[in-house]
Amino acid sequence: MKVLVPVKRVIDYNVKVRVKADQSGVDLANVKMSMNPFDEIAVEEAVRLKEAGTATEVIAISMGPEQSQETLRTALAMGADRAIHVVHDGELEPLMVAKMLAKIVSEETPDLVVLGKQAIDDDANQTGQLLAGLLGWGQGTFISKLKIEGGAISVTREVDGGLEKVGLKLPAILTVDLRLNEPRYASLPNIMKARKKEIAKKTPADLGVDTTPRLKTLKVAEPPKRQGGKKVGSIAELVDKLHNEAGVI
Amino acid sequence: MGTVCSRRDIDFLLHEVLDVTSLVGRERYAMHDRVAFDAAIDLAFRLAEERLQPHASLADADEPHVVDGRVVQIAETGAALEALREAGFFAATVDEEQGGMQLPFVIGQACAAFFKGANVSTTGYLLLTRAAANLLEAHGTPDQKQRYMLAMNAGRFFGTMCLSEPDVGSSLADIRTRAMPRGDGTYAIRGNKMWISGGEHELSETIVHLVLAKLPDAPPGARGISLFIVPRHRLDGDGNPGEDNNVVLAGLNHKMGYRGITNCLLNFGESGETIGELVGEPHRGLAYMFHMMNEARIGVGLGATMLGYGGYLASLAYARERRQGRPLDGRDPHAPPIAIVEHPDVRRMLLQQKAYVEGGLALGLWCGLLVDEQKTAPEASARDHARRLLDILTPIAKAWPSEFCLEANKLAIQVLGGAGYTRDFRVERLYRDNRLNPIHEGTNGIQALDLLGRKAVMEEGACFDALGAEITAMTGQARDAGLDKEAQAVECAWDATSAAREATVQRMAQQGLAAALANATTFLHGFGHVVVTALWLRQAVVASRALPSASDGDADFYHGKVQAMRYMVRHELHLARAWLQATLTGDATVLETAAEWL
Ligand SMILES: Cc1cc2nc3c(=O)[nH]c(=O)nc-3n(C[C@H](O)[C@H](O)[C@H](O)COP(=O)(O)OP(=O)(O)OC[C@H]3O[C@@H](n4cnc5c(N)ncnc54)[C@H](O)[C@@H]3O)c2cc1C
Numbered sequence: 001m002k003v004l005v006p007v008k009r010v011i012d013y014n015v016k017v018r019v020k021a022d023q024s025g026v027d028l029a030n031v032k033m034s035m036n037p038f039d040e041i042a043v044e045e046a047v048r049l050k051e052a053g054t055a056t057e058v059i060a061i062s063m064g065p066e067q068s069q070e071t072l073r074t075a076l077a078m079g080a081d082r083a084i085h086v087v088h089d090g091e092l093e094p095l096m097v098a099k100m101l102a103k104i105v106s107e108e109t110p111d112l113v114v115l116g117k118q119a120i121d122d123d124a125n126q127t128g129q130l131l132a133g134l135l136g137w138g139q140g141t142f143i144s145k146l147k148i149e150g151g152a153i154s155v156t157r158e159v160d161g162g163l164e165k166v167g168l169k170l171p172a173i174l175t176v177d178l179r180l181n182e183p184r185y186a187s188l189p190n191i192m193k194a195r196k197k198e199i200a201k202k203t204p205a206d207l208g209v210d211t212t213p214r215l216k217t218l219k220v221a222e223p224p225k226r227q228g229g230k231k232v233g234s235i236a237e238l239v240d241k242l243h244n245e246a247g248v249i
Numbered sequence: 250m251g252t253v254c255s256r257r258d259i260d261f262l263l264h265e266v267l268d269v270t271s272l273v274g275r276e277r278y279a280m281h282d283r284v285a286f287d288a289a290i291d292l293a294f295r296l297a298e299e300r301l302q303p304h305a306s307l308a309d310a311d312e313p314h315v316v317d318g319r320v321v322q323i324a325e326t327g328a329a330l331e332a333l334r335e336a337g338f339f340a341a342t343v344d345e346e347q348g349g350m351q352l353p354f355v356i357g358q359a360c361a362a363f364f365k366g367a368n369v370s371t372t373g374y375l376l377l378t379r380a381a382a383n384l385l386e387a388h389g390t391p392d393q394k395q396r397y398m399l400a401m402n403a404g405r406f407f408g409t410m411c412l413s414e415p416d417v418g419s420s421l422a423d424i425r426t427r428a429m430p431r432g433d434g435t436y437a438i439r440g441n442k443m444w445i446s447g448g449e450h451e452l453s454e455t456i457v458h459l460v461l462a463k464l465p466d467a468p469p470g471a472r473g474i475s476l477f478i479v480p481r482h483r484l485d486g487d488g489n490p491g492e493d494n495n496v497v498l499a500g501l502n503h504k505m506g507y508r509g510i511t512n513c514l515l516n517f518g519e520s521g522e523t524i525g526e527l528v529g530e531p532h533r534g535l536a537y538m539f540h541m542m543n544e545a546r547i548g549v550g551l552g553a554t555m556l557g558y559g560g561y562l563a564s565l566a567y568a569r570e571r572r573q574g575r576p577l578d579g580r581d582p583h584a585p586p587i588a589i590v591e592h593p594d595v596r597r598m599l600l601q602q603k604a605y606v607e608g609g610l611a612l613g614l615w616c617g618l619l620v621d622e623q624k625t626a627p628e629a630s631a632r633d634h635a636r637r638l639l640d641i642l643t644p645i646a647k648a649w650p651s652e653f654c655l656e657a658n659k660l661a662i663q664v665l666g667g668a669g670y671t672r673d674f675r676v677e678r679l680y681r682d683n684r685l686n687p688i689h690e691g692t693n694g695i696q697a698l699d700l701l702g703r704k705a706v707m708e709e710g711a712c713f714d715a716l717g718a719e720i721t722a723m724t725g726q727a728r729d730a731g732l733d734k735e736a737q738a739v740e741c742a743w744d745a746t747s748a749a750r751e752a753t754v755q756r757m758a759q760q761g762l763a764a765a766l767a768n769a770t771t772f773l774h775g776f777g778h779v780v781v782t783a784l785w786l787r788q789a790v791v792a793s794r795a796l797p798s799a800s801d802g803d804a805d806f807y808h809g810k811v812q813a814m815r816y817m818v819r820h821e822l823h824l825a826r827a828w829l830q831a832t833l834t835g836d837a838t839v840l841e842t843a844a845e846w847l
Contacts, residue, residue, distance in 0.1 A: 027801055027803070028800075029803045030806075032257070032260075034291070069284070070287065073284050074288065077288065185296065186292065187292075187335060188336060188338065188340075189337050189350065191285055191288045191350075192280070195282065195284075195285060228585070
């Protein structure tokens, strides 16, 4: 079984994000970038499938600038077998990514595509679902447990009301949630070995996908600053304030 | 940001200031690239934050103790070391052939620096093992490497350094531990060793003690000391630990800080025979130890820097949150209190910490790179230049951060006020942990004598002049970048340093060593301040060149660099001149103070 894992290079989760003064976006100059944490979980799960003998090959894919190679190297160091880099500078919208992935799926014919449920930069939470739609495959999203037996998959999904169990047939799309696993550290020896693994380069044009933006960012702003709290003397005062000032009851 | 270090600062120093990636042009490092270096740094950063930092205060509160003759310590210590082992950090800089990753020394030091900043005690077990393995790599026989070094590279055996004794610390020439030939090429070791870090524990399959001892025919003094491998267990034919080798834990020391690692009084050969193997030639032991000293001392200095760095970051975060008082120019009692970082005196304490810890980091990483230069530069002259620089810089690479980054820890406590004096915040532990650094690996007093009495004057001042050339280059670049005034201030301070050195040479010839070296410690402080300020110029040059095209967030970072440089030049450099003055004039106040007057 072949597994495809798309990984995205995003602003590191430790970095305090700053909005550019002209409100055109987020300041990324010399800011530490890393693999999207949900994608790390996806890579880990795919590598575990391989270690368990369920998967035969794990292919990591990243779309983005030259430096996305570093993210692919991380995936390779964690245990992916080879990588595909679709080189592109500038914004990529979820639909474009999904279209490019669909094309790669048609070339690589994997049985499973495992994605992070969302990327922590734009929190779009769309790519996996769009890809499933484009391919007409079943999808198990926000999964926190995975079992594969024969051609059947059963997953546990984290949904608003609790946990939901779903069965799927291969081929399928999975998007992973935080509790699925704890990703390993890519060890120094594996970091060194990753350099020798293959990273194939492609362009959006090779995949026949038009990357002209369909969305326009009007303005990026900090969330409003939190107002200081107030102390109230009694329940009656609290109810009064909630009713008359906050207008929530 | 992290709690241990600013990742941005590490990247700035390694890449923008030191250009470490140029090392991949050397044959030894040709298998690497920038991505691999960054990945190694990333990995170390994460392990520091996720595996080492979380149990640092627990290990401090629940220090190792002995139950039924065995050391018991919190499980997290062993688990963290196992994570470091799995990640490959027991062999990060070791040759590929010997199971290592062959990373440059400077990258290895940067990684280790994160570990020390996060948890200096647990990291101690790793670094002592590295020190012992490196010594065997340099001086062991192929057989000794096979049996002991490879097992340490794999993290199966841990190592120690057994130099000090109950009656002998600074003056190692006087050690009493004896080694008697057993007739089969091995030696029976007898004696007591004191202060041995990692001397006993249950964390590894066995412990490889490297022990200084004297042979029966030893000449007196430092040239009569030999080095021995003394395993905790004798190895069987397959190289696995077998019989007990009678190295007995006589007691654990109860320390002020650095409490997560055992510190032991060990008895050798008292309860039965302790067998050791000679390393290298007889009587050369101290020389072998000193051969490794540059690297060990750079490591200690970086550790001191990182403990200061952690305090800086903790106090900075606190100062941005804690609200107290009103601005001096707007004392409206109805206005909400301001964050204390808005008070100029709090900013002074933060800026001073920044100048010390980021300055210490620049010094330590530069020295780290010089070790790589010394080992791999293609031209012999470049290797020799690096060696000279290391000789003169090592005493301050160790002593300056141990002194001034400890001062930074003191300031961090002050920023937190009363909270800083409680165990609820880590700044007090960082201070206690750091207080060791001026004491071990050669006390700062010994470093000062080494600097002024030996390094500054040896080879007719060639090491000193090599550094002078570097400083001139740094001030020259600062002038090109428009930092004329600051460059001039550093040049003047360096002239004062040179004059103090000249005066010392004269005084040595005319009045003897005691008179010449009486103010060696203040010389070291002054010398260190001048060198660190010159390195601040070097950082500020890079920052001011980057500023015009920097984005907002990055501009803050670069402004911070330029401002810390100004702080060093305007608020600290005059201290250096005052400290150097005593050596320049040969002030005899200390020398003439009779012991009876104290
Ligand atoms: C926590 C800890 C861990 C340690 N780990 C190890 C270890 O793993 N292995 C090991 O072998 N040792 C270890 N040591 C020992 C350490 O290296 C010694 O404590 C140090 O060398 C100083 O020796 P001392 O304590 O005997 O002090 P002393 O040598 O008695 O020095 C006391 C004071 O006198 C000064 N002084 C001494 N001689 C001179 C001189 N000639 N000129 C001017 N001033 C002088 C010193 O600077 C110092 O201020 C450790 C110590 C500690 C506290």
